[in-house]
Amino acid sequence: MFSSSRMLGGLRDFAFVLIAAMTVLFFLLRLTGDPALVIAGEGASPAQIEAIRVEYGFDRSLIVQYGQTMLRLLQGDFGKSLTDGSPALGKVLASLPATLFLAAMALSLNLLISLPLGAWLGQKRTGAARRAVRGVLTVMQGFPGFVIALLLINLFAAGLEWLPSIGYGGPATWVLPVISVVSFLAPKLIRVVEANTHAALAADFVRTARSTGASENQILWRHVLPNALLGAVALIGAELAFMLTGLVVIETIFAWPGIGWLLVQSTLNLDFPVVQAVVFVMVVSVFLSNAVTEAVQALLDPRIRSRARAAS
Amino acid sequence: MTAPLLSIQNLGVAYGSGRDRRFVLRGAGFDLAPGQVMAIVGESGSGKSTLVRAVAGLATPAEGEILFEGVALPPLGKRSKTMLHGIQMVFQDPGASLNPRQSIRTVLEEPLIVVGKLDGAARRRRVEELMDLVHLDHRLLDLRPSALSGGQKQRVAIARALSMEPRLLIADEALSALDFANQDKVSALLLELKERLNLAMLFVSHDMRSVRRMADHVCVIEGGQVVEQGPVAEVLYHPKSAYTRLLLAAALNPAAALADPRLSAALEAGGPISDEALAGVMDIIGANALMQEQSPS
Numbered sequence: 001m002f003s004s005s006r007m008l009g010g011l012r013d014f015a016f017v018l019i020a021a022m023t024v025l026f027f028l029l030r031l032t033g034d035p036a037l038v039i040a041g042e043g044a045s046p047a048q049i050e051a052i053r054v055e056y057g058f059d060r061s062l063i064v065q066y067g068q069t070m071l072r073l074l075q076g077d078f079g080k081s082l083t084d085g086s087p088a089l090g091k092v093l094a095s096l097p098a099t100l101f102l103a104a105m106a107l108s109l110n111l112l113i114s115l116p117l118g119a120w121l122g123q124k125r126t127g128a129a130r131r132a133v134r135g136v137l138t139v140m141q142g143f144p145g146f147v148i149a150l151l152l153i154n155l156f157a158a159g160l161e162w163l164p165s166i167g168y169g170g171p172a173t174w175v176l177p178v179i180s181v182v183s184f185l186a187p188k189l190i191r192v193v194e195a196n197t198h199a200a201l202a203a204d205f206v207r208t209a210r211s212t213g214a215s216e217n218q219i220l221w222r223h224v225l226p227n228a229l230l231g232a233v234a235l236i237g238a239e240l241a242f243m244l245t246g247l248v249v250i251e252t253i254f255a256w257p258g259i260g261w262l263l264v265q266s267t268l269n270l271d272f273p274v275v276q277a278v279v280f281v282m283v284v285s286v287f288l289s290n291a292v293t294e295a296v297q298a299l300l301d302p303r304i305r306s307r308a309r310a311a312s
Numbered sequence: 313m314t315a316p317l318l319s320i321q322n323l324g325v326a327y328g329s330g331r332d333r334r335f336v337l338r339g340a341g342f343d344l345a346p347g348q349v350m351a352i353v354g355e356s357g358s359g360k361s362t363l364v365r366a367v368a369g370l371a372t373p374a375e376g377e378i379l380f381e382g383v384a385l386p387p388l389g390k391r392s393k394t395m396l397h398g399i400q401m402v403f404q405d406p407g408a409s410l411n412p413r414q415s416i417r418t419v420l421e422e423p424l425i426v427v428g429k430l431d432g433a434a435r436r437r438r439v440e441e442l443m444d445l446v447h448l449d450h451r452l453l454d455l456r457p458s459a460l461s462g463g464q465k466q467r468v469a470i471a472r473a474l475s476m477e478p479r480l481l482i483a484d485e486a487l488s489a490l491d492f493a494n495q496d497k498v499s500a501l502l503l504e505l506k507e508r509l510n511l512a513m514l515f516v517s518h519d520m521r522s523v524r525r526m527a528d529h530v531c532v533i534e535g536g537q538v539v540e541q542g543p544v545a546e547v548l549y550h551p552k553s554a555y556t557r558l559l560l561a562a563a564l565n566p567a568a569a570l571a572d573p574r575l576s577a578a579l580e581a582g583g584p585i586s587d588e589a590l591a592g593v594m595d596i597i598g599a600n601a602l603m604q605e606q607s608p609s
Contacts, residue, residue, distance in 0.1 A: 203408055204403040204405065204408045204409035205408065205409055205410055205411040207368075207370065207401070207403075208400075208401065208403075208409055208469075208472060208473070209411075209422070209423075210388065211368070211369075211388075211396055211399070211400060211401060211476070212396065212397070212422075212423040212426045212427070212476060213393045213396045213397065213426055213427070214422075214423075214426045218426065222411075222422070223411050226413045227411070227412070227413060230413070300413075301412070301413070
């Protein structure tokens with residue numbers, strides 16, 4: 001689909017973003033505190049702490065540490081977790097399926113709700129039902145995901161005791177985290193699908209289709225939805241990228257053992273190698289989800305395909 | 313006299329309701345015979361597009377009637393297939409009038425599928441005939457609209473309209489998004505189709521060059537009112553209303569018209585324009601010379 005020069009360009013951008021992210025992260029982490037204190041634990045003597053500094057190389061100058069870290073990262077060596085000694089990247093990869101699972105479920109439910117609802121709103125320009133749905137959407141758009149999550153826990157876990165408030169073990173534990181994510185993401189997608197549907201319905205090619213006597217269903221499926229969905233693909237891609245990096249709060253609230261939860265735990269423990277490995281996996285995930293989004297857009301829209309061809 | 317194909321009687325279109333109701337077109341009326349071209353001219357916002365949109369069913373008349381082949385046209389949703397297919401429209405922006413996701417073949421074949429008279433093989437033949445009618449290469453059929461030039465897209469839009477075998481084609485500023493060379497080519501094509509298919513046209517334009525070339529009759533609209541109408545030779549070469557004269561002057565040679573001291577003085581002063589100023593305008597636009605060209609001698 002894409003030419004090799006375009007792919008090389010993408011990889012070059014990816015390498016640049018990755019190096020930039022790891023560099024910023026390295027210096028930020030060094031601002032947060034002394035990891036030797038964490039490793040040594042409470043009650044360690046100054047001599048013990050110093051010994052740990054020497055062992056892990058924290059006693060060397062910051063630039064030397066940076067150079068060594070980047071060199072190791074280039075070789076794919078993320079080091080070992082400072083808390084339990086297991087390989088840092090392995091720890092992150094073990095947590096990744098939980099995040100991917102949450103993202104996949106939230107994405108599916110989001111599409112199932114947003115596409116039909118957005119298309120319905122786009123077609124229906126008046127009426128009490130429409131006004132009510134739009135009112136709910138406006139309110140929901142104003143709530144951050146974690147507020148919705150806390151409200152849901154209060155209602156369904158603490159109040160009604162229908163569902164567990166934390167954990168990752170079976171369908172009952174999936175419900176609240178997935179709804180929290182979807183209730184935050186869906187209003188945006190619904191609005192975009194609504195606006196695109198409305199715009200497509202007003203397009204001249206829909207008017208000409210009407211003048212042939214095509215039925216409203218034919219017009220919706222052949223002309224309106226394919227064009228309305230195309231505009232939504234970019235947002236769906238952005239929402240996917242967000243879920244692969246931005247579920248930190250939701251995963252923490254529900255103790256969902258994904259990479260967001262791991263990121264918070266390892267940051268609190270000043271477990272630098274794991275934090276670096278999490279950020280690395282997040283950057284790769286975002287890059288991959290962007291590449292998939294572009295490929296889907298190109299597949300759906302010949303104009304993007306021909307632009308990509310012209311650019312290469 | 314032939315029975316009119318289209319008869320517009322005292323047509324008015326209004327937007328808003330109650331106190332906010334405002335007529336954007338009022339008292340419009342004319343007849344159009346089969347195979348004839350009626351140009352609708354006027355400046356932007358004068359109501360010319362509203363008139364043809366009412367005929368196409370895209371605007372609802374507040375008063376008056378539109379008769380097509382002797383039958384009053386109801387709103388778009390209630391029109392019979394014969395009525396729908398009989399009136400087809402070509403829009404200003406050829407890019408927007410073709411579904412960007414469909415190949416040219418699909419754009420042309422889909423209306424034929426909706427009509428449902430032809431089987432697969434006959435439809436494919438008909439699509440190729442339509443491409444021939446608008447002088448387009450069959451190799452373009454598998455391309456998407458984005459791969460075509462503006463002129464080619466407008467030809468496809470015309471071919472799509474012709475697929476319904478209309479008796480009336482509405483061209484709403486159909487040339488204005490094209491460059492000069494393509495305007496001439498597409499207007500030549502429309503004229504050829506008019507002759508070949510005995511197609512009547514409502515030709516909305518503010519370009520007097522194409523109006524002179526295309527139209528048999530002209531209807532001039534100012535501020536929602538028809539100010540002048542008649543055969544093209546009469547309206548363009550013996551304009552009665554000052555508005556028509558100004559429109560002609562501005563359209564044919566705006567720089568020269570405004571540079572003429574008689575006209576610019578008259579415009580600055582406001583109020584009615586003197587005969588002397590109008591005579592100047594007629595000189596500038598070469599109307600007198602054109603009239604001589606057209607005279608039988």
